[in-house]
Amino acid sequence: MTPIDPRIFNSLRAATRVVVLTGAGVSAESGIPTFRDKQTGLWENFDAAELATPYAFERDPGLVWGWYEWRRGLVLNSEPNAGHRAIAVMANHVPQFTLITQNVDDLHERAGSGDVLHLHGELSRPYCENCRQPYVHAAGFENLPQDGARLEPPRCISCGAKIRPGVVWFGESLPERQWLAARDAARHCDVFLCVGTSSVVQPAASLTDMAANAGATTIQVNPNPTDADGSVTFTLRGPAGTVLPQLVTDTWPASR
Numbered sequence: 637m638t639p640i641d642p643r644i645f646n647s648l649r650a651a652t653r654v655v656v657l658t659g660a661g662v663s664a665e666s667g668i669p670t671f672r673d674k675q676t677g678l679w680e681n682f683d684a685a686e687l688a689t690p691y692a693f694e695r696d697p698g699l700v701w702g703w704y705e706w707r708r709g710l711v712l713n714s715e716p717n718a719g720h721r722a723i724a725v726m727a728n729h730v731p732q733f734t735l736i737t738q739n740v741d742d743l744h745e746r747a748g749s750g751d752v753l754h755l756h757g758e759l760s761r762p763y764c765e766n767c768r769q770p771y772v773h774a775a776g777f778e779n780l781p782q783d784g785a786r787l788e789p790p791r792c793i794s795c796g797a798k799i800r801p802g803v804v805w806f807g808e809s810l811p812e813r814q815w816l817a818a819r820d821a822a823r824h825c826d827v828f829l830c831v832g833t834s835s836v837v838q839p840a841a842s843l844t845d846m847a848a849n850a851g852a853t854t855i856q857v858n859p860n861p862t863d864a865d866g867s868v869t870f871t872l873r874g875p876a877g878t879v880l881p882q883l884v885t886d887t888w889p890a891s892r
Contacts, residue, residue, distance in 0.1 A: 640879075644870055645887045647853040651826035653732040656723055657818075657843055658876075659833025661858060663739045665877045666714040668707070688805050693765075697798055698786040704801040705787055708759045711741040719831070719876030720747035722884045729888045734821035736814075738833060738840050740803045753814045753821075755840050757803035766797030810839065822846040831857040832876045835864035844868065857883075 648654065660670040686692060693700040724747045727733040736753040737744055742760055744752045762771045769792055790799045804810055818840075822828060828847035835841045835856075844864055848854045854868040857879045865871060872879045 640872060640883060640886060641870055644853075644855060644872075644883070647827050647855075648730075648883075648887045651730060651853075653734075653821075653825040654726070654730045654827045654829070655734045655736065655821045655825040655843075655847065655852075656726070656829045656831060657833060657840065658723070658735070658737045658739060658744070658831045659837075659840075660739060661832025661834075662717075662719050662737075662876045663714075663741055663743060664832070665717045665719060665875055666743055668710055668714055668739075668741060668743075685806060688803070689807060690805050691807075693798075693800060693805075696786075698788045701789040701799075701801070702785050702787040704759065704803070706785075711743070711759060714741075714743065716743045716747035717877045719880045720744055720749070722876075722880035723831075724748035725884050726880075729884075734818075734825070736818045736821070736840075736843065738837065753818050755804070755810050755814055755818060757801075757811070759802060761802035762799050763802055764792035764795060764797050765800040767792060767795045769794050771799045815839070818843060819846060822852075823850045825850075825852050827855065828852045829855045829857060830864060830868070831880065833858070833862070835862045 664670050687700055687703050720743050723735060723744065727735070727749065734753065735744060735749050736755060738756050740754065740757055740759045742758065760773070763769060764771065771790065771792070791797065792799060822843040823846050825847055828844060830844045833841070835844065841863070844854055845867065848867060856862065856864050856868040856871045857874070857876055858871070859873060859875050872883070
């Protein structure tokens with residue numbers, strides 16, 4: 637991890653509006669594989685990005701539903717990490733705090749964050765592909781083989797159509813309320829942190845530029861180089877679970 641520039645502490649302490657955008661890297665530290673990771677088991681012959689499309693669900697709904705149920709099982713068996721918890725603590729020190737995530741799990745909520753803007757949907761909120769009525773998963777979870785399995789999706793009790801995962805697939809629009817709220821927050825914040833995101837998936841990646849163009853201090857937290865390296869105010873090179881706890885305790889020592 638690179639040393640933290642003292643100007644970052646000053647910016648955070650002076651800020652009245654802070655926005656944090658998180659990406660797959662944050663959940664990966666809790667054991668949730670990213671779309672860029674090599675797939676294993678049943679999924680090793682598939683590109684994750686190709687499974688995450690409405691066309692894949694139409695062509696082979698059992699394969700896609702089984703894949704998302706496998707991922708939901710990974711989430712249920714995972715725990716929030718130090719990065720998730722640091723973000724929840726940070727919110728307690730800022731008058732106006734907005735958390736935006738590209739992740740579809742509930743690890744932020746389980747770490748104590750509230751009112752999370754999920755730009756790409758939520759695994760825990762499937763719905764009918766036809767009438768869009770929400771579907772509630774049965775209590776407990778059906779243990780799938782470790783390598784995954786095809787599972788036919790359940791049917792809607794209202795219209796009989798297939799239940800689909802509650803995520804935003806490639807080629808679909810972001811949920812309007814969450815996207816409008818995210819844009820508004822980015823355009824009116826004092827500090828904007830993008831954490832664990834490759835900064836290539838649009839339109840979420842454009843939020844950092846929106847904040848910068850509005851005059852905000854922009855801070856990137858990532859262990860690897862990204863497309864945002866040349867445009868953010870500061871880059872903190874390291875994993876969220878290491879960088880964010882240090883950032884929070886050094887900015888607000890009373891939170892130790």
